[in-house]
Amino acid sequence: MNYTLHQLQVFLKIVETKSITKAANELYLTQPAVSIQLKNFQDQFDIALTEVLGKQLYVTDFGKEIAGMAERIIQEVEAINYKTQTYKGILSGRLKLAIVSTGKYIMPYFLTGFIKHNPAVDLTMDVTNKAMVISSLENNEIDFALVSLLPDKLQVEQEILLENHLYLVGNKEEKFSSKPYKRSIFDSLPMIYREAGSGTRSVMENFLEKSKITVKKKMELTSNEAVKQAVIAGLGYSIMPLIGIHGELVNDSLQIIPVEGLPARSTWRLIWLKNKKLSPTAWAFLEYIRKNKIEILHDNFGWVEEFNKE
Template identity: 60%
Template sequence: MNYTLHQLQVFYKITETLSITKAAEELHLTQPAVSIQLKNFQNQFDIPLTEIVGRQIFITDFGKEIAAAAETILNEVYAINYKTQAFKGQLSGRLKISVVSTGKYVIPYYLTDFIKNNKEVELEMDVTNKTKVLKALKNNEIDFALVSILPKDIEVESKIILENKLYLIGNKSVDINPTNDLVAYTPNYPLIYRELGSATRISMENYIDQNGIKSNMKLQLTSNEAVKQSVIAGLGLSIMPLIGLKNELEKGDLKIIPVKKLPIITNWRLIWLKGKKLSPVASAYLKYITDSHEKINEAYFSWITNY
């Protein structure tokens, strides 16, 4: 056998993404290049590593064994590279962060300078739903998670980095009711919900329950972007985090509907497993966040205080 590290990397990425297209995107290669590397790698084995059913690629049991071995080999190669950089006095390693979907409006601003100033640090960031974020945290697959509500079944340590405000949002055609009561809107405007398990959904349902509001859910969507566009289109109202609404509020496509006991206020927190031994990179990042988050907030999020 004469396979290369590059072939191992390509094959392992395919097993992660289950897609030639996605693997090519993440590796910054063309699809034909990935397909050729996969074919050359598979040809060195008498047992199939993958199967194509329809247009979907599946990893065989043998392929999964090879993928696990490839991961081990690649991690050892990474470790050699990191040790080389550390010997030269440079911070190096991988920083793994999982972020709930709305956190995509937040976390980039807390990463940019750290990554720029530590060019040997590799960033792995997954933006996904809350369930997957907490699963990755619980399984110790990541260094940090960014959430707005602390998990109840996982012992964590946390660092507050930014206030999170949730308001009732409507489009520009909604007439403001002087009673400032949500029930005045529900007969004419359906409430648009996020999916079950979403932190935004939990906050919205808690508010509705605590205030004895009866509302039939007619629309449930899986991202804040989808909710936002639906509100702009006039499909209904929703309680949404302010953090992703700056441009739409400034342009007048959306407006805050003043109602009693809003906004809901939580906090964006960087969390990690309690007792976790942080890597040098993770420790350096936590120190960076502790030292810099107020300056970052002033530079990029001072507009939040206007609402």
Template identity: 60%
Template sequence: MNYTLNQLRIFLKIVEKQSITKASEELHLTQPAVSIQLKNFQNQFPIPLTEVVGRQLFVTDFGSEIASAAKRILKEVDSINYKLLAYQGELAGRLKISVVSTGKYVMPYFLSDFVRENPGVDLVMDVTNKSRVVETLEENQVDFALVSVLPQHLNLNKVSLMKNVLQLVGNPKYFEKVKLGKSVFSKDTPLIFREKGSATRAAMESYLTKRSITVGKKIELTSNEAVKQAVIAGLGCSIMPLIGVHRELKNGELRIIPSKSLPIITTWNLVWLKNKKLSPVSNALLDYLGTNKEEIMKTHFQWLDSY
């Protein structure tokens, strides 16, 4: 056999995406190039790695076994590269962080200079909802997670990064058509929610329950971006983290609707399991944040103080 590391990486991506087209997009390669590499890799085995039923690609049992072996091989190759860099005096390794969806507006600013200053560090950042973030922590799949609501059932260490401000927002033109009463929460104003498992959804529901507010009509969407676009389009209002709608507030597409007991303020925390043995890269990030987080907040997020 004479397969290459590049073929292993391409095959793993095909297995992950269950699609040559999606794999080629992620790898920034043409679809024919990925197909050719898959064919060359397949030619080295007498048993099929994949099969196509209809127009859907499926990985065979044998292909799944080969993918697991490929993953182990590539992990060892990465380990060799990191060890080489370490012997040369560079910080090297993989940093895996799970981030709740709104956190994508936060975490990159706390990582950019660190990653740029340490080219031997490979960053893997998974952006998902809170339920999945908690799952990755429980299963020790990541080094850190960024959350605004701490999971109480886990024994965690944390570094508090910055505040998370949530306000009720709507499209100004929407209120030219809908007359507000004493409260925006009425049968005439649909309220747009994130899906169950979202920290923003939990914060909204807690706020409404504590104040015995009954919502006339609920709309549920599965991402912050979808909620934002729906509010801009005048589909309804939503309680949203300002970190994700700053530009729209600034240019007038959205405005904050004054309401009692708002804003809701939580804290963005970088958390990790207390019993986790941190890698040199993880410890270096914590040292970096301890030194630089105040300056990062001042440079990029001082505008939050005006709300």
């Protein structure tokens, strides 16, 4: 057999995506190029790695076995590269993060300086819903997770990053007073919710329940961006994190409606499994955050505190 590392990488991506087209897109290759690599790899085995039924590609049991071994081979090759960099005095390795969708407004600012000073570090960051983030953490698939609410059943360590403030938000079609409204204002507002399980949804529902407020639920959407666009379009109102609507407040496409008891609060925090043995790369990142957090907050999130003083 004479398969190449590139063939292993292509095959793993096909197994992951279960599609030649999707694999080609993610690898920035043409579809014919991926098909050729798969054929060349398959030609070295007497047993089928994949099969196509209808228009769907399936990975055979044998193919799954080969994929598992291919993944271990690639990990060993990466380890060789990282070890070589380490002997040169260069921090290297893979930093794996999973963050909830609203966290995309925060996490890049804590990563930029670290990656810039450590270009040999490979970053993997999955931006997804809270359930998937917690699942990745529980299965020890990542180094750190970024969440606004701590998981109920996991023992974790944490590093506090930033306080999260949530306000009632609407578009600019209707004029509202700058004086805080009674909580009864919710009686007349159609509300847009995040999906069940999201941190934003939990904070919103906690505020409504504690305030004994019953609202008219207009719709439920699966991302902060979707909720934001729905509010801008005039489909309803929502309680949203300030961190995710700064641009829309500045360009005057959204407004905050002051209400007694708001903003609701939670805390953005970086968490990792208790007793987890962090890699040198993960430890270096954690130390970087601890050393530079105040400066990062001042340079990139000073507007949050200024806004909350208004």
